[in-house]
Amino acid sequence: MAEPVLELSDIVKSFGALRATDHVSLDLKPGEIHALIGPNGAGKSTLIHQICGTLRQDSGTIRLAGKDIGHLGVAERSRLGLGRTFQVSSLTPDFSALRNVMLAVQAQQGSSFRFFKPVMRDASLIDRSMAMLERVGLQDRARIPAAELSHGERRQLEIAIALALSSKAFLLDEPMAGMGPEGSKALTGFLHSLRQEAPILLVEHDMDAVFALADRISVLVYGRVIATGTVEEIRRDPAVRTAYLGDHA
Amino acid sequence: MLNRETLVNLILAALLLAVPLMANAFGQPFYVTLATRVAILALAATGLNLALGLGGLVSFGHAAFFGIGGYAAGILATHAFSGDPLLLGLSGTNQMPLIWLVAMLVAGLVGLLIGLISLRTSGVYFIMITLAFAQMVYYFAISWPAYGGEDGLSILVRNQFPGANTMKPVSFFLICYAVLIVALGLFVLIRGSRFGSALQAARQNEVRVATVGIAPYRIRLTAFAISAALTGLAGALFADLNRFVSPSMLSWHMSGELIVLIILGGTGRLFGPLAGAALFVIFEYVLGGLTERWQFFLGLILLGTVLFARGGLLGLLAGKARHG
Numbered sequence: 242m243a244e245p246v247l248e249l250s251d252i253v254k255s256f257g258a259l260r261a262t263d264h265v266s267l268d269l270k271p272g273e274i275h276a277l278i279g280p281n282g283a284g285k286s287t288l289i290h291q292i293c294g295t296l297r298q299d300s301g302t303i304r305l306a307g308k309d310i311g312h313l314g315v316a317e318r319s320r321l322g323l324g325r326t327f328q329v330s331s332l333t334p335d336f337s338a339l340r341n342v343m344l345a346v347q348a349q350q351g352s353s354f355r356f357f358k359p360v361m362r363d364a365s366l367i368d369r370s371m372a373m374l375e376r377v378g379l380q381d382r383a384r385i386p387a388a389e390l391s392h393g394e395r396r397q398l399e400i401a402i403a404l405a406l407s408s409k410a411f412l413l414d415e416p417m418a419g420m421g422p423e424g425s426k427a428l429t430g431f432l433h434s435l436r437q438e439a440p441i442l443l444v445e446h447d448m449d450a451v452f453a454l455a456d457r458i459s460v461l462v463y464g465r466v467i468a469t470g471t472v473e474e475i476r477r478d479p480a481v482r483t484a485y486l487g488d489h490a
Numbered sequence: 491m492l493n494r495e496t497l498v499n500l501i502l503a504a505l506l507l508a509v510p511l512m513a514n515a516f517g518q519p520f521y522v523t524l525a526t527r528v529a530i531l532a533l534a535a536t537g538l539n540l541a542l543g544l545g546g547l548v549s550f551g552h553a554a555f556f557g558i559g560g561y562a563a564g565i566l567a568t569h570a571f572s573g574d575p576l577l578l579g580l581s582g583t584n585q586m587p588l589i590w591l592v593a594m595l596v597a598g599l600v601g602l603l604i605g606l607i608s609l610r611t612s613g614v615y616f617i618m619i620t621l622a623f624a625q626m627v628y629y630f631a632i633s634w635p636a637y638g639g640e641d642g643l644s645i646l647v648r649n650q651f652p653g654a655n656t657m658k659p660v661s662f663f664l665i666c667y668a669v670l671i672v673a674l675g676l677f678v679l680i681r682g683s684r685f686g687s688a689l690q691a692a693r694q695n696e697v698r699v700a701t702v703g704i705a706p707y708r709i710r711l712t713a714f715a716i717s718a719a720l721t722g723l724a725g726a727l728f729a730d731l732n733r734f735v736s737p738s739m740l741s742w743h744m745s746g747e748l749i750v751l752i753i754l755g756g757t758g759r760l761f762g763p764l765a766g767a768a769l770f771v772i773f774e775y776v777l778g779g780l781t782e783r784w785q786f787f788l789g790l791i792l793l794g795t796v797l798f799a800r801g802g803l804l805g806l807l808a809g810k811a812r813h814g
């Protein structure tokens with residue numbers, strides 16, 4: 242069996258009395274889409290935050306390609322190959338869509354300690370960034386400030402940024418939210434092909450998308466993984482039906 | 491292709507050059523000195539604009555760098571005059587280029603040290619900790635009798651610049667003006683560079699910058715040190731303008747003044763500091779001639795700017811800033 246790209250073991254995180262992550266272990270294997278589902282407030286975003294380093298776990302280990310990254314800062318983890326999108330878009334609002342991606346490309350190329358060459362005349366930055374925007378279908382919006390993009394376009398822009406990082410693993414926190422049925426469908430198709438580039442840990446409430454895409458699903462309730470399995474296994478699981486799926490299954 | 495902001499900038503730059511040249515032609519050296527003051531304050535604020543405008547780092551301690559630059563000039567000049575060695579057998583100097591280099595190095599280094607600690611905080615804490623460091627430098631200068639303590643330090647003869655008679659007001663103005671233009675050029679380069687992109691992005695959204703793999707702290711620290719060095723350079727020129735350095739250059743009023751200049755002119759705008767410095771010096775001169783309480787009216791104008799013209803003078807003249 243292939244080595245997991247990302248491996249969480251026994252992660253615990255409390256906010257005061259609230260245990261938001263309760264001994265979570267899960268992994269992400271090469272080429273797979275692993276969906277993480279669960280009711281609102283289950284701790285899905287909190288888990289993504291801990292993987293990326295925007296929150297620090299109380300205990301447990303996080304490995305990326307075998308390397309323990311649980312103590313590293315956000316920027317270091319990103320450089321090691323974690324590409325994420327946020328549940329609530331997190332962009333540089335004054336910069337155009339293009340410049341948002343260019344920031345990722347410059348980070349990926351290595352140094353940001355270059356003081357003189359204008360980025361807007363740097364073909365190596367612009368060409369690659371435009372290519373990423375094209376992949377998500379935003380090429381016509383390249384010059385629009387991120388703050389003026391629609392909700393759905395911002396989600397696409399976040400994905401373009403994650404793509405630019407040549408990540409080893411993608412962590413996508415509700416990429417379909419607010420996309421509309423057309424957008425969700427297009428994105429589902431896109432994510433289906435994206436898994437060839439790197440495996441995806443997908444947090445999503447859109448069950449049609451999850452069932453269409455996921456190789457495995459983990460169900461998180463009150464911070465605990467109550468089940469992990471294939472789409473069929475999860476659909477049949479009685480505990481999951483009561484806790485979350487209800488009539489979706 | 492000339493956009494509106496570029497046009498406004500060119501006009502401002504031309505005005506700052508034309509007014510003192512004309513004043514000089516009409517035998518009015520006082521106005522030349524006023525214009526020199528504008529150029530130097532604009533330079534100091536351009537330094538701060540790098541940290542505050544581009545990086546969003548509201549330093550309330552830039553007087554420390556301004557004063558350190560001033561003292562660098564004063565101390566080097568004093569030793570050059572007396573012939574006493576300064577330290578490690580090195581002597582002083584009255585050559586401006588060398589003085590500027592020392593002023594920038596020392597201010598930049600102190601900026602690095604202050605930034606190293608301050609930049610671990612943000613928001614109000616950052617404002618307070620930069621203020622606290624600047625006050626430490628201020629009290630150090632006051633209690634250090636070797637260089638005048640509270641009374642300050644006079645520079646008997648203005649320092650020299652190769653090929654110019656710096657005692658002529660217009661010559662000294664032209665030197666300051668040229669330095670300002672070079673600094674503005676540097677600002678343009680940095681703003682448009684990879685480093686500048688990361689710095690501006692960190693102002694807008696720190697988490698985003700870290701998420702693409704750039705550690706905001708190092709970017710900000712570097713910006714803070716460059717910012718300090720530029721403000722230190724302005725301090726050295728200011729000392730030569732007044733031929734006097736005193737702890738007042740280091741006081742928190744000075745830090746506040748630099749922030750006010752930037753807000754009046756337009757935060758983060760290339761010519762914001764120049765516009766702000768010109769407004770400030772004109773207010774100081776015109777209102778100061780009418781009433782002792784001119785700072786009260788300056789306060790009103792500042793309030794008006796913050797409430798009704800967030801972009802400052804540049805915002806009014808050239809519209810909203812664009813980021814490409």
Ligand SMILES: Nc1ncnc2c1ncn2[C@@H]1O[C@H](COP(=O)(O)OP(=O)(O)OP(=O)(O)O)[C@@H](O)[C@H]1O
Pocket residue numbers: 256259261279280281282283284285286287288328
């Ligand atoms: N910084 C924080 N401080 C305190 N409590 C927090 C913090 N962040 C999240 N929580 C709490 O932790 C729990 C898990 O939140 P989280 O955002 O991870 O849920 P989620 O599964 O992503 O929910 P949703 O589906 O609504 O996005 C919630 O009860 C939330 O209120």
Ligand SMILES: [Mg+2]
Pocket residue numbers: 285286287328
């Ligand atoms: Mg969430």
